[in-house]
Amino acid sequence: MDQHRRKFILQWADNAMILGQRLSEWCGHGPVLEQDIALTNIALDLIGEARYLYQLLAKEEGGLVTEDDYPFLRKEQAFYNLLLVEQPNEDWAFTIVRQCIFDHFHFHFLMEMKNSADPALAAIAEKTLKEARYHLKYSSEWLIRLGDGTDESHKKMQHALHNMVKFVGEAYEPVEADVAMWQAGIGPDLTKLKDKAISDLKQVVAQSTLDWPNQQFGRTGGKNGSHSEHLGYILATMQYMQRSYPGVEW
Amino acid sequence: MTQVSSLEEKFLQVIDAEDKIEPKDWMPEEYRKTLIRQISQHAHSEIVGMLPEGNWITRAPSLKRKLALLAKVQDEAGHGLYLYSACETLGIDRETLLEQLHTGKAKYSSIFNYPTLTWADMGAIGWLVDGAAIMNQVPLCRCSYGPYARAMVRVCKEESFHQRQGYEIMTVLAKGSAEQKAMAQDALNRWWWPSLMMFGPNDSDSTHSEMSIRWKIKRFSNDELRQRFVDMTIPQADLLGLTVPDPMLKYNEAKKGYDFGPIDWDEFWNVVKGNGPCNEERLNARVKAHENGSWVREAAAAYAQKQAQIHNISKTA
Numbered sequence: 001m002d003q004h005r006r007k008f009i010l011q012w013a014d015n016a017m018i019l020g021q022r023l024s025e026w027c028g029h030g031p032v033l034e035q036d037i038a039l040t041n042i043a044l045d046l047i048g049e050a051r052y053l054y055q056l057l058a059k060e061e062g063g064l065v066t067e068d069d070y071p072f073l074r075k076e077q078a079f080y081n082l083l084l085v086e087q088p089n090e091d092w093a094f095t096i097v098r099q100c101i102f103d104h105f106h107f108h109f110l111m112e113m114k115n116s117a118d119p120a121l122a123a124i125a126e127k128t129l130k131e132a133r134y135h136l137k138y139s140s141e142w143l144i145r146l147g148d149g150t151d152e153s154h155k156k157m158q159h160a161l162h163n164m165v166k167f168v169g170e171a172y173e174p175v176e177a178d179v180a181m182w183q184a185g186i187g188p189d190l191t192k193l194k195d196k197a198i199s200d201l202k203q204v205v206a207q208s209t210l211d212w213p214n215q216q217f218g219r220t221g222g223k224n225g226s227h228s229e230h231l232g233y234i235l236a237t238m239q240y241m242q243r244s245y246p247g248v249e250w
Numbered sequence: 251m252t253q254v255s256s257l258e259e260k261f262l263q264v265i266d267a268e269d270k271i272e273p274k275d276w277m278p279e280e281y282r283k284t285l286i287r288q289i290s291q292h293a294h295s296e297i298v299g300m301l302p303e304g305n306w307i308t309r310a311p312s313l314k315r316k317l318a319l320l321a322k323v324q325d326e327a328g329h330g331l332y333l334y335s336a337c338e339t340l341g342i343d344r345e346t347l348l349e350q351l352h353t354g355k356a357k358y359s360s361i362f363n364y365p366t367l368t369w370a371d372m373g374a375i376g377w378l379v380d381g382a383a384i385m386n387q388v389p390l391c392r393c394s395y396g397p398y399a400r401a402m403v404r405v406c407k408e409e410s411f412h413q414r415q416g417y418e419i420m421t422v423l424a425k426g427s428a429e430q431k432a433m434a435q436d437a438l439n440r441w442w443w444p445s446l447m448m449f450g451p452n453d454s455d456s457t458h459s460e461m462s463i464r465w466k467i468k469r470f471s472n473d474e475l476r477q478r479f480v481d482m483t484i485p486q487a488d489l490l491g492l493t494v495p496d497p498m499l500k501y502n503e504a505k506k507g508y509d510f511g512p513i514d515w516d517e518f519w520n521v522v523k524g525n526g527p528c529n530e531e532r533l534n535a536r537v538k539a540h541e542n543g544s545w546v547r548e549a550a551a552a553y554a555q556k557q558a559q560i561h562n563i564s565k566t567a
Binding site: 021024025027028030031033034037040041044047048050067072091092149150238241245 | 300535
């Protein structure tokens with residue numbers, strides 16, 4: 001298989017997988033029952049999306065691997081997700097800010113991918129777009145609600161945004177696989193996508209009465225397998241069973 | 251005839267006719283209290299019950315299992331939601347009910363005070379704990395209180411799906427490697443007796459049963475349901491090739507059911523009183539989630555109020 005395409009699919013799948021894994025940590029610990037359920041829904045959608053993509057890869061790679069080999073048996077540096085999605089949940093403010101940043105990218109990415117020249121990928125984008133649109137609505141509404149809620153919530157949200165804004169840009173910085181896929185008509189033009197997604201995000205932030213932090217330096221590396229310290233711990237937990245009991249069925 | 255007794259007579263007629271009592275109908279105070287106690291205890295059990303299984307979500311061994319477990323724990327949150335709503339129809343709000351849970355005034359099922367130590371516990375809980383819950387809950391679909399009965403119809407459908415899912419996890423383990431089979435047996439060993447305790451004390455020691463049966467909140471006694479559970483489960487264990495940890499277990503031809511050994515009621519009461527292996531952890535996790543969420547709930551309320559004001563101003567302008 002084309003290595004650029006493989007890596008491009010993994011970037012997409014790993015984003016959904018790692019964020020889904022992070023969100024699933026909230027299950028049973030949410031601030032109110034209804035939101036516990038809602039956030040778990042998003043986790044389910046994202047892990048489901050990752051699964052479609054891992055299944056596609058497994059099929060294309062000739063049945064030598066299974067869908068589970070990708071999330072459970074790769075090492076840190078073979079994961080290509082954004083640094084954003086591996087950041088810890090911290091509290092509801094960080095979780096919502098991270099989600100809203102991701103959802104803006106994810107939604108616009110899928111909007112482009114549904115017209116991809118690659119029919120298998122276009123089909124997955126089409127299937128998951130409805131969910132991503134709902135995620136975007138959910139996290140935007142919460143960003144506004146908490147930004148414009150109480151003084152305390154405003155402060156917490158501003159703090160979270162201040163800490164997370166350095167992870168906004170990476171999604172839109174093309175790496176080699178992105179460029180190759182764009183040239184092949186499979187992937188989106190990230191520069192164009194950036195304009196739309198970031199301007200929408202800034203609008204939501206403005207509506208939330210939060211200030212967009214003045215932050216020049218953006219962190220990157222995840223898309224090429226160079227991660228933050230957090231990913232190793234995520235994998236240590238997530239891969240525990242497969243590593244402890246290799247080669248059996250569950 | 252006094253007014254109350256004629257109201258009570260009418261109430262009992264509804265019960266005897268197998269009709270439903272609805273929130274606005276007159277009901278004896280004791281009926282209301284019994285229902286609040288039982289439904290809230292049930293709701294709390296769903297919510298606290300998310301924790302032992304939630305403990306394995308991030309470590310589930312495959313994508314399929316992770317999604318199924320996540321969805322299952324989410325269903326429990328959903329059950330908690332229907333049940334709190336059913337309870338609220340009796341004139342008590344969710345905040346008060348949660349406070350009763352957090353202060354230890356209200357109880358939840360003691361089974362959730364046991365730890366989940368291996369992946370096989372996800373199988374054993376689904377199979378045994380959900381199995382026992384269904385045994386208890388199916389008759390509640392015919393409970394005389396309408397909102398509770400209707401909530402239970404939905405809960406039972408989902409629970410029976412969870413039970414099959416749990417048994418399927420056990421099946422895979424029992425057919426797997428020696429290590430997996432040992433894991434399954436160990437889980438059965440740890441969850442068997444606590445599952446039998448889920449039906450509550452023996453009938454001779456049960457304090458709430460008689461009135462509940464008269465009011466058709468309860469349909470069968472604790473011991474009847476426990477016996478049914480044992481009779482249903484033993485053949486399932488046999489099919490898995492696992493052994494139930496009870497040396498006294500024996501099929502009794504005359505009663506067409508199994509005789510089983512005595513339950514350790516000291517252990518049961520000890521866990522009920524707060525001395526189980528995870529009582530503190532479970533309650534602390536709930537209290538912590540609630541406290542950490544308070545700023546979120548307050549902000550959501552403040553925002554809603556601001557929006558309502560803006561809406562009112564624009565309406566009057």
